[in-house]
Amino acid sequence: MDQDLSVITSERRRLTNVAYRLLGSLADAEDVVQETYARWYAMPPHQRAAVLSPGGWLTTVASRICLNQLTSARARRERYVGEWLPEPLPEHREGPDGVAADPADRITLDESVNMAFLVVLETMTPAERVAFVLHDVFQYPFGEVATIVGRSAAACRQLASSARRRIRAAQALATPVGVQAGIVREFKRAWEAKDVKSLMDLLDPDATVIADGGGLVAALLEPLTGSEWIDRTRVHGDRVTAGLTLLESTVNGLPGLVARQDGVTDTVMAFRIAKGRITHIWAVRNPEKLRAWQV
Structure with a gap:
């Protein structure tokens, strides 16, 4: 060859x-x-x-x-x-020849691509992010990382260590995927039933909701607490949810939800779950970030 x-x-x-x-x-x-x-x-x-x-x-x-x-x-x-969120990835699809049907299917869906992980990466300096991803995720030695970042191997080691502390501080206690799927399913049921009490019970008291519309569609311009978000949804009521169908799906390797309107993906929601409650909801609505989700 x-x-x-x-x-x-x-x-x-x-x-x-x-x-x-x-x-x-x-x-x-x-x-x-x-x-x-x-x-x-x-x-x-x-x-x-x-x-x-x-x-x-x-x-x-x-x-x-x-x-x-x-x-x-x-x-x-x-x-x-508004807020910028990473582009969400769907679960893998393969064509009839077994080859990835979409560029998204070339991404390995492990813990380093779940939305919570990617959001923390966004808080890092460019050098921290490169040093951490190449060394900790892809196992490149610091000597090689140094030639890419343009710093010494020792400096790259410090960058990765700083990034590692950020990841550790933001990580939730491990929640089995099956438990997460059950909580997301309950959230879907409560949302569809407009069951405010159940929604509040599923959310951590300090839960945060962030949406990304990119100025192309309506979305939250700043993060809201879970209760603020539910109150706003209640006020706008049917105008927000009219014609939407919620589907359970895998989002960046973890249980999430997809909202579709007339067969077109409108919103992809990823969740961070800790101690049995939802602490973060990331809702991506920017259509430019949802191309891999259109059937």
């Missing part, structure tokens, strides 16, 4: 996984992978042949592109309308 073709087939999935975790956007991750391969093929054949580890070269280039994007993203996020 031609080496170039072998590189593409064996590395694309891993590069997409790295870029999605670094950027929190499937669309941006795909663009990064395309740009990485464009740079690979822009090299003369003799230079490509001289690369001892094509996979390592591709990862280094993709990570540097992501680092640059993360640095510029801070300015873009300041101009973003």
